[in-house]
Structure formats: structure tokens, C-alpha cells
Amino acid sequence: MTTGSKARGAGGRAARDRRDGARPDLTRAEPSSAPSAPRSADRRARLRRDWPLLVMAAPMVVLVTAFWWVPTLGNVIALQDYNPYSGGILGSPIIGFTNFAQLLGDPQFGHAVVNTLGITAFQLVFYFPVPIALALLLNSIMSPRLRAFVQGVVYLPHFFSWVLVVAIFQQMLGGAGLLAQILREHGHEGVDIMTHSETFILLVTSQTVWKDAGWGSIVFLAALSTIDPHLYEAAAVDGAGRWRRMWHVTLPGLRPVIVLLLILRLGDALNVGFEQFMLQRSAVGSAVSEVFDTFAYYSGLRTGDFGYGAAAGLFKGLVGLILILVANRVAHSLGERGVYSK
Amino acid sequence: MSAIARKPGRAPWEEPGSLAGRLGKGGTIVVVLLLVLFPLYTILLTSLSSSKTVNEAGGLVLVPDGITFDAYRQIFSDTVVSHAILVSTGVTVVGTAFSLGVSVLGAYGLSRPGSFLHRPLLFSVLLMFVFFPGLIPTYLLVASLGLKNDYLSLILPSAVSAFNIVVLRAFFMNIPHELLDSARIDGAGEFRILWRIVLPLSKAVTAVIALFYAVGYWNAWFNAMLYLDDSAKWPLALVLREYVVNAAALPAGTAGVAYGQAAPPTLAIKMAIVMVAVVPALIIYPFVQRHFTKGVIIGAIKG
Incomplete structure (x- = not known):
């Protein structure tokens, strides 16, 4: 979620501080800033002043409560032998960490762990650099009109659903697809890349590149625009050619963003495309396509073993939370703003 | 930018x-x-x-x-597909209006640091970034609310996105407060300030957020698969999955008219369905494209 060079982040912070300082009456968060006023009177005054804001926020708060807090707390069924028909959440017996112990011994869950980590690592190497390269390419297009056109085209697939992306890949690379069709016309065997379990990791990575590399380049393009053009000029005067300038000016300028996005990927490591895997699971088999969310769906929801599936979901949620906190801590220690400040 | x-x-x-x-x-x-x-x-x-x-x-x-245009003629006369297009359009229009309304109001309500309950409310929205409640508790909740087989199940569970709220809020907070203060002195209430001053100044970002929500609703199929048992109620994205990705024939007769005696649709018809799913994005896209950078970057920096 977060990007921007150090300078940008700091600038945003400074701007907010200025804003806060300019309106002491409305923006003081801490009651301690007005030590003379009794706390309750202060609160009442603020409530009288701010109730329209609360009314405005109310629908959002209701939705967040109903569809975030309630299911989050509902995760207690991971500790239960949950049975929706006899007792539900209040009446089902509590069995402690049995579900979690069972998870660790489940080979299918092992597949989910291995696949998730493997695909994340693979995409870090083979997906992550693509938006950077694309941003450099886009940035080097001189004509603004051509640039806008190319940008428009490469951002577009981000707005296609995974169903569409998989359908399009199927039409190009599947058993009845274009590639197989052309091969057959030239007297070769047709191929069906969509069902090859050995090359599945390549397939999902190229789908991710096709769908999101263009969109991902926006952040790097913005970072490129903040690089001082005088640096390029100075480097050119000193005799640096195109490639030297890219190496000594452009890449150092992108470094903060690259570091930050790499860290953020760590926080997002468990969220490899759920829909993408769901859609192709039956084509390549579950051994290579099982990830955490598909496991929760097939081993929990489909079988009616709700407590077990919830345990898998909770495991993923908690590990993901820890990863985000760690990533954020690393970001802060590198002087970046991270996912959240404070 | x-x-x-x-x-x-x-x-x-x-x-x-x-x-x-x-x-x-x-x-x-x-x-x-x-x-x-x-x-x-x-x-x-x-x-x-x-x-x-x-x-x-x-x-x-x-x-x-x-x-x-035979393929298009056929899918629009086929009740399964044309009904699915109607469902998707309805869910997208209603859902986008609802999500956008809730998000704009909520983002404005959270746009003033130091206001009553500001911190806990903002915190609970930001929590949505770091923890996803999980598939199964959400499913059980929707089922126990009696929303299964109800179109509301396609809208309510995914109605607010923390990312979109944070982007809108960051944008609202950047509006010069002198503007809002002078309106307040003239006696305008918060609703009037939002409607008359803040929103007109935030057209671009609101349009981008609306596009994000609309694309999300139009493309969604998983909630429909979870919550709608009756295939006659399916939205287009799920029909696309069945027809095209799974190459299945939809159950004949579910939508009143038998569809081609369960014969798989021909390639041209499949591709026509793909095009119908793509086209709305293609139409809205050029109008919103130039604002993307603004929306994405602001969200990124303030996120």
C-alpha cells in the first residue's frame, strides 16, 4: 500500500503536522493538551461539535462491525468441534488446539504451505522486476501521446477478472487454444499448457505479469518523475552514457521504492492469488495448486468441517499479521514509513 | 499528477x-x-x-x-446469459452506489484528526488491512443472517474496502481547511460542506474509487459461488466461469427456457460472452484513466 521516496513520506508527515497545528481547537487529539478543562466536559463538548461526523461514519462502522469484527471473533470455532446443526457457536464443544495439531499433520496442508512459499519466492524473482523494467520503458517514450496510449493498454488487464484472464490464457495456450491449433496445422502434437502441473508455476506467474505488471508500473513511474533531471544532466556532462545514467542515477533514485515494495511483498506473502488458483485447481490438480485459501475452502467449507477450515484460515491470518508487523518494523528501521506510522 | x-x-x-x-x-x-x-x-x-x-x-x-452478430444475438436471446448480464449490471450499479456512499461519508467522518472517537474508528478501519477474518467465519455469518441466495450477499460482505476509504480520506484531508472553515462560519453544516465543497473538489478521486468498486462488483464470482445455490441467479462472471473456463453447459431449464439441450456452446458464443464481460471496463476506462496515478499514489503515500 505504501510507497514514495523518503522525501515524499516525510513531506506528507510535515504537511499533516502543519495542518494539525493550524487548528488547535478542532484537531487536538489528546485531552492532555487542554489540561485545564475536565476530561468529561471536554468530551461532551467534542461530542456536541462532532456528532455530524459520527452520523456520517455510522454506516461504515456498522458494516465494519458486522463483516469484520463479528467474523473475526467468530474464529473461536477454530477451537471447537463446530457443528452448525447441534448448538452452533455457543453449543459446540471446545476442543482446544486439536484442529491446529491436525493441520500440522495433514499432507494437503503441507502442500498449501510449500506451494504458497514457493510461488511467492518464484514471483519475487520473476514478477517483481517486470513493472520496474516496464516503467523504465514507458518513461523513455518521448511522445506524450504514444506514452499515454501504451500506458492505457498495459494498465487495462488489471481491470479484467481472474475468470477472464484464465479464459483468455486458455484460449491462447489451452488444449483447444491457439498455440495447439497452430502446432497441429504444422503437423505437430498439440499441447495443453493449462493442464501441465510441472509448469504451473510458470503459468501462474505469466498470468500475474500479464494482468498486473502494467498496473504495478504506476508506482515506479511516479518515483521516476521525482528524480531531479539535473542529476541526469550533470551525469551526461561528466560523460555518462545512457546505460551509465540508468545505473548511477535512475536505479539509486528508485531504490527506496524498490526496498519498500519488496518489504511489503513479505507482508503479503501468504496472499498469492486465491481466485487464480481456485479457477485452475481442477485443471492441474491440487498437489501443485493448493494454497491456504483453497485449502480452507476445500477442506473446511466443502466438507462441512468448519472448525478445521477456520483453523487453517486463522493460521494464515495470524502468520500474515506477524509478517506484516515484521515487514513494517524492517521498513521503519530502514527509514521508510511502512504500512502505517506510529 | x-x-x-x-x-x-x-x-x-x-x-x-x-x-x-x-x-x-x-x-x-x-x-x-x-x-x-x-x-x-x-x-x-x-x-x-x-x-x-x-x-x-x-x-x-x-x-x-x-x-x-449471430453469437451476440444468440446470447442475448438465451435467458441464462442475458439474465446473468442483468444480475451483474444490477449488482454493480446498486453495489457501487452503496459502497461509494458509505465510503465517502465514512472517509469524511474520519477526515478530522482529534474529532470525537476519531482514533478508535480509524484504527478499526486500518485493522482491515492487516487481518482478514477468514473464509469460513464470514460464510457462516452470511448464512446465519439468512442472506444465502439473496443478492445482498454479493454486496454487503465486500461493501467497504479499507484501501478505498483511506485514499478518499487522504484526499479530503488535503483540501485547504480555510475553505471548510469559511463555509462553517457561513452556517453550513457538515453534510452541506461535504456535498457542496468537498465532493466537487474531489471529483477525480471519487471517479477512480467508483471505478474500483464497479470493477470489483462486475468481476466478482467467488461470493456468488459461495452464497447463491440457485444457478438461475448467477452473475455474468460466474456464468463465464462455467461456460468458458470449465466448458460446462449450464443446467437446462433453470432459467425457464432449456438452453440448447445441454450442448456445450460453440466457440463464437463463448468468445461473445468473454467480450460482454470485458466491454464495460473498456467503455468506462478512458474517462477515468488519466486520474489513476493520482488515486494510486495518494493511497500509497498516505496508506
Whole structure:
């Protein structure tokens, strides 16, 4: 979620501080800033002043409560032998960490762990650099009109659903697809890349590149625009050619963003495309396509073993939370703003 | 963001590119464009071809040989697909309006640090970034609310996105407060300030957020698969999955009229369904595209 060079982040912070300082009456968060006023009177005054804001926020708060807090707390069924028909959440017996112990011994869950980590690592190497390269390419297009056109085209697939992306890949690379069709016309065997379990990791990575590399380049393009053009000029005067300038000016300028996005990927490591895997699971088999969310769906929801599936979901949620906190801590220690400040 | 648009033309100190370098760059750009556009081209062309042309090509059509709208005529007269288009359109329109309304109001309500309950409310929204409650508790909740087989189940569970709220809020917070203060002195209430001052100043970002929500609703199929047991109620994305990805025939007769005796649809019809799923994004997209950077970058920096 977060990007921007150090300078940008700091600038945003400074701007907010200025804003806060300019309106002491409305923006003081801490009651301690007005030590003379009794706390309750202060609160009442603020409530009288701010109730329209609360009314405005109310629908959002209701939705967040109903569809975030309630299911989050509902995760207690991971500790239960949950049975929706006899007792539900209040009446089902509590069995402690049995579900979690069972998870660790489940080979299918092992597949989910291995696949998730493997695909994340693979995409870090083979997906992550693509938006950077694309941003450099886009940035080097001189004509603004051509640039806008190319940008428009490469951002577009981000707005296609995974169903569409998989359908399009199927039409190009599947058993009845274009590639197989052309091969057959030239007297070769047709191929069906969509069902090859050995090359599945390549397939999902190229789908991710096709769908999101263009969109991902926006952040790097913005970072490129903040690089001082005088640096390029100075480097050119000193005799640096195109490639030297890219190496000594452009890449150092992108470094903060690259570091930050790499860290953020760590926080997002468990969220490899759920829909993408769901859609192709039956084509390549579950051994290579099982990830955490598909496991929760097939081993929990489909079988009616709700407590077990919830345990898998909770495991993923908690590990993901820890990863985000760690990533954020690393970001802060590198002087970046991270996912959240404070 | 105007700073991103580089001045056209080459700086005086910049050396002219070598012929090989320029050819390489041009070639790369052409390849990138083709990777996106070529699949769309053949799919569009196939959807517009007669079954004779498709048979002669042995699959997807690469060279146009007469244009016919038969496939589109057939899917719009077929109740399953046309009903699915209606469902998707309805869910997208209602859902986007609802989500946008809730998000704009909520983001404005959270846009003033120091207001009553500001911190806990903001915190609970930000929590949505770091923890997803999980598939199964959400499913059980929707089921116990009696929303199964109800179109509301496609809207309510995914109605607010923390990312979109944070982007809107960051934008609202950047509006000069003198403007709001002077309106307040003139006696305007918060609702009037939002409607008359804040929203008109935030048209671009609101349009981008609306697009994000609309695309999300139009593309969603998983919630429908979870919550709608009755395939007659399915939205287009899920029909697309069944027809095209799974190459299944929808259960005949579920939507009143039997569909082709469960025969799998021909390639042209499949491709026509793909095009119908793509087209709304293609139509709205050019109007919103130039605002993307603003929306994405602000969200990123303030997130």
C-alpha cells in the first residue's frame, strides 16, 4: 500500500503536522493538551461539535462491525468441534488446539504451505522486476501521446477478472487454444499448457505479469518523475552514457521504492492469488495448486468441517499479521514509513 | 499528477539514440502492446465470425472473413446469459452506489484528526488491512443472517474496502481547511460542506474509487459461488466461469427456457460472452484513466 521516496513520506508527515497545528481547537487529539478543562466536559463538548461526523461514519462502522469484527471473533470455532446443526457457536464443544495439531499433520496442508512459499519466492524473482523494467520503458517514450496510449493498454488487464484472464490464457495456450491449433496445422502434437502441473508455476506467474505488471508500473513511474533531471544532466556532462545514467542515477533514485515494495511483498506473502488458483485447481490438480485459501475452502467449507477450515484460515491470518508487523518494523528501521506510522 | 508527464522532446545534452537502440525499444513496445491487444483481437474477431469461418480456422479466427452478430444475438436471446448480464449490471450499479456512499461519508467522518472517537474508528478501519477474518467465519455469518441466495450477499460482505476509504480520506484531508472553515462560519453544516465543497473538489478521486468498486462488483464470482445455490441467479462472471473456463453447459431449464439441450456452446458464443464481460471496463476506462496515478499514489503515500 505504501510507497514514495523518503522525501515524499516525510513531506506528507510535515504537511499533516502543519495542518494539525493550524487548528488547535478542532484537531487536538489528546485531552492532555487542554489540561485545564475536565476530561468529561471536554468530551461532551467534542461530542456536541462532532456528532455530524459520527452520523456520517455510522454506516461504515456498522458494516465494519458486522463483516469484520463479528467474523473475526467468530474464529473461536477454530477451537471447537463446530457443528452448525447441534448448538452452533455457543453449543459446540471446545476442543482446544486439536484442529491446529491436525493441520500440522495433514499432507494437503503441507502442500498449501510449500506451494504458497514457493510461488511467492518464484514471483519475487520473476514478477517483481517486470513493472520496474516496464516503467523504465514507458518513461523513455518521448511522445506524450504514444506514452499515454501504451500506458492505457498495459494498465487495462488489471481491470479484467481472474475468470477472464484464465479464459483468455486458455484460449491462447489451452488444449483447444491457439498455440495447439497452430502446432497441429504444422503437423505437430498439440499441447495443453493449462493442464501441465510441472509448469504451473510458470503459468501462474505469466498470468500475474500479464494482468498486473502494467498496473504495478504506476508506482515506479511516479518515483521516476521525482528524480531531479539535473542529476541526469550533470551525469551526461561528466560523460555518462545512457546505460551509465540508468545505473548511477535512475536505479539509486528508485531504490527506496524498490526496498519498500519488496518489504511489503513479505507482508503479503501468504496472499498469492486465491481466485487464480481456485479457477485452475481442477485443471492441474491440487498437489501443485493448493494454497491456504483453497485449502480452507476445500477442506473446511466443502466438507462441512468448519472448525478445521477456520483453523487453517486463522493460521494464515495470524502468520500474515506477524509478517506484516515484521515487514513494517524492517521498513521503519530502514527509514521508510511502512504500512502505517506510529 | 502533472509532474509525471515529462517534457516532450530530448534535452539538449541528451545524445540521439542509436538506430539499433531505437529499433530495440520500438520492437519491445510493439511486443508489449501485442501481448495485451492480440488476444483481445482474436477473441473479438472469433465472436464476430460465423460458425463456418470458425470451423475453417479450426479454432480462433485470425483473419477476418465476414462479420456476423449471430453469437451476440444468440446470447442475448438465451435467458441464462442475458439474465446473468442483468444480475451483474444490477449488482454493480446498486453495489457501487452503496459502497461509494458509505465510503465517502465514512472517509469524511474520519477526515478530522482529534474529532470525537476519531482514533478508535480509524484504527478499526486500518485493522482491515492487516487481518482478514477468514473464509469460513464470514460464510457462516452470511448464512446465519439468512442472506444465502439473496443478492445482498454479493454486496454487503465486500461493501467497504479499507484501501478505498483511506485514499478518499487522504484526499479530503488535503483540501485547504480555510475553505471548510469559511463555509462553517457561513452556517453550513457538515453534510452541506461535504456535498457542496468537498465532493466537487474531489471529483477525480471519487471517479477512480467508483471505478474500483464497479470493477470489483462486475468481476466478482467467488461470493456468488459461495452464497447463491440457485444457478438461475448467477452473475455474468460466474456464468463465464462455467461456460468458458470449465466448458460446462449450464443446467437446462433453470432459467425457464432449456438452453440448447445441454450442448456445450460453440466457440463464437463463448468468445461473445468473454467480450460482454470485458466491454464495460473498456467503455468506462478512458474517462477515468488519466486520474489513476493520482488515486494510486495518494493511497500509497498516505496508506
